[in-house]
Amino acid sequence: MSxxxxxxxxxxxxxxxxxxxxxxxxRLSAGARSVYLASLFLSTLFLPxxxxxxxxxxxxxxITPPPDAALPMSGYASRTQGFKAIHxxxxxxxxxxxxxxxxxxxxxxxxxxxxxxxxxxLSPRIASEAGIRPENLLLSAVxxxxxxxxxLAESAPKTAAYTRSVEDAAVEAVRRAKSQLQPARFGIxxxxxxxxxxxxxxxxxRGLWLGFNEEGPSDKTVTVLRFDxxxxxPIAFWINYPVHAVVMGPDNFQITGDLAGATSRFVERHxxxxxxxxxxxxxxxxxxxxxxxxxxxxxxxWTSGAAGDxxxxxxxxxxxxxxxxxxxxxxxxxxxxxxESIHTAAASRIRGAQQVVTCPGRRVEPGPTPRTxxxxxxxxxxxxxxxxxxxxxxxLAGVSGEVFTLIAQRLxxxxxxxxxxxxxxxxxxxxxxxxxxxxxxVSYEVTASRLKPGCAxxxxxxxxxxxxxx
Numbered sequence: 001m002s003x004x005x006x007x008x009x010x011x012x013x014x015x016x017x018x019x020x021x022x023x024x025x026x027r028l029s030a031g032a033r034s035v036y037l038a039s040l041f042l043s044t045l046f047l048p049x050x051x052x053x054x055x056x057x058x059x060x061x062x063i064t065p066p067p068d069a070a071l072p073m074s075g076y077a078s079r080t081q082g083f084k085a086i087h088x089x090x091x092x093x094x095x096x097x098x099x100x101x102x103x104x105x106x107x108x109x110x111x112x113x114x115x116x117x118x119x120x121x122l123s124p125r126i127a128s129e130a131g132i133r134p135e136n137l138l139l140s141a142v143x144x145x146x147x148x149x150x151x152l153a154e155s156a157p158k159t160a161a162y163t164r165s166v167e168d169a170a171v172e173a174v175r176r177a178k179s180q181l182q183p184a185r186f187g188i189x190x191x192x193x194x195x196x197x198x199x200x201x202x203x204x205x206r207g208l209w210l211g212f213n214e215e216g217p218s219d220k221t222v223t224v225l226r227f228d229x230x231x232x233x234p235i236a237f238w239i240n241y242p243v244h245a246v247v248m249g250p251d252n253f254q255i256t257g258d259l260a261g262a263t264s265r266f267v268e269r270h271x272x273x274x275x276x277x278x279x280x281x282x283x284x285x286x287x288x289x290x291x292x293x294x295x296x297x298x299x300x301x302w303t304s305g306a307a308g309d310x311x312x313x314x315x316x317x318x319x320x321x322x323x324x325x326x327x328x329x330x331x332x333x334x335x336x337x338x339x340e341s342i343h344t345a346a347a348s349r350i351r352g353a354q355q356v357v358t359c360p361g362r363r364v365e366p367g368p369t370p371r372t373x374x375x376x377x378x379x380x381x382x383x384x385x386x387x388x389x390x391x392x393x394x395x396l397a398g399v400s401g402e403v404f405t406l407i408a409q410r411l412x413x414x415x416x417x418x419x420x421x422x423x424x425x426x427x428x429x430x431x432x433x434x435x436x437x438x439x440x441x442v443s444y445e446v447t448a449s450r451l452k453p454g455c456a457x458x459x460x461x462x463x464x465x466x467x468x469x470x
Contacts, residue, residue, distance in 0.1 A: 057096045058093070061172050062169075065162055069162070070083060071148040074149040074150075076145060084253040090255060091261075093299050096181060101350075104137070104389055105139075105177070108302065110141075111150055121152065136350070138387055189339065194220055195331045197312075199212065200443050210444050217406050222241050223419075225394070233290060233292075234291060243259065247259050247312050259324060259331065266329055266332025268298060271293045272294075273293075304425055306403040306408030306424060308403050352388065352389045353388045354388070355385075360378070361382045369444070382450050383428075384399065384430045385398075385428045386398070394417070395415060395417045395419065397421065404434045407435045432449040
């Protein structure tokens with residue numbers, strides 16, 4: 001492989017219509033961040049007494065295909081036939097928020113991507129049919145490799161028809177969540193779960209390739225947003241954790257939500273009182289009477305953090321789902337324990353903003369992988385959509401790609417906000433996004449990435465800092 005130095009390249013930035021370009025700004029200085037946070041704090045002290053009440057609503061809609069649909073599954077090129085059975089149902093889940101002036105939606109589906117064409121088709125529909133503006137919409141996929149593919153291409157009519165049904169379900173989920181809006185309280189907390197591991201392992205015969213690297217960068221943080229009604233009963237949870245939803249591998253031909261679906265199911269069933277935790281599992285797993293839900297219960301939205309280089313700590317072959325349920329229970333318990341430590345309060349402001357940054361592209365020349373030498377050819381530029389959704393001083397940073405851990409950690413360090421959470425596979429699909437230092441030596445993710453080195457990391461971090469400072 002060539003060790004030639006690749007010059008750093010600057011991204012091209014396009015704004016949404018509400019913001020003017022400011023190419024000189026790349027990050028907030030420490031002094032500017034202090035002034036900004038002080039002004040934000042003071043503004044909350046002098047909110048008018050008649051400020052509108054914060055409201056939240058949530059819903060889930062089943063997007064499981066018919067059992068005989070035999071749609072092609074996503075994530076593994078070796079699977080050339082359609083799915084054969086359904087192990088567990090998959091869903092699109094939505095949380096709608098309202099601060100009296102602005103409405104926003106957090107929407108996630110248990111599929112592999114939110115393709116650019118689907119985002120372009122669906123976001124204006126949600127705006128016109130549900131009243132949520134695109135800049136206030138965070139539409140993400142859990143990156144589930146056990147679900148059907150999405151495509152609007154006419155060359156795949158069955159897949160296109162399923163994709164349209166998923167779009168319809170997403171609109172319906174937002175509508176239902178909006179119809180459920182009620183006065184609410186909001187809080188955020190973080191916990192820890194040892195369910196992921198860096199997957200870029202160096203071996204003598206394969207170089208740097210897919211494997212298990214316990215020494216590599218890996219963020220174990222579970223982040224939970226909690227939305228309660230005024231009595232303290234949960235309306236919804238928004239859970240974020242950086243891991244590929246790939247417990248089930250290419251030998252599986254059953255539809256499943258994999259780790260993401262198992263985690264959401266556990267949390268939802270817990271607050272319905274349907275699990276039976278042992279007495280020595282800890283006080284935070286003991287459901288308080290005022291939290292017990294009825295009916296459909298709360299909605300637990302699982303989202304993928306910066307998991308481009310993160311796999312589950314254990315995976316399986318064939319169609320044995322024991323490990324899915326086990327890891328889903330572990331991550332679900334971590335989410336519940338985190339949720340039980342959250343103090344909720346009324347939120348006062350919702351704000352959304354988006355921009356697209358553009359970086360130079362390239363592709364790897366065809367050949368067997370892994371191999372000792374790789375050649376890359378320049379291609380067209382790659383667009384990366386950044387979507388920022390602020391709930392008071394909590395920053396949800398959506399990126400349309402599979403982002404490496406160190407990019408998210410850098411954003412957290414440089415953000416002016418204590419709580420900054422990266423959501424990946426959001427509002428489009430840009431492929432793998434390694435941090436600058438991860439392009440050499442070449443790994444699986446680098447061969448699959450469409451990006452030249454030296455652009456995306458800075459474009460993402462500085463782009464979000466710009467959006468945060470508006």
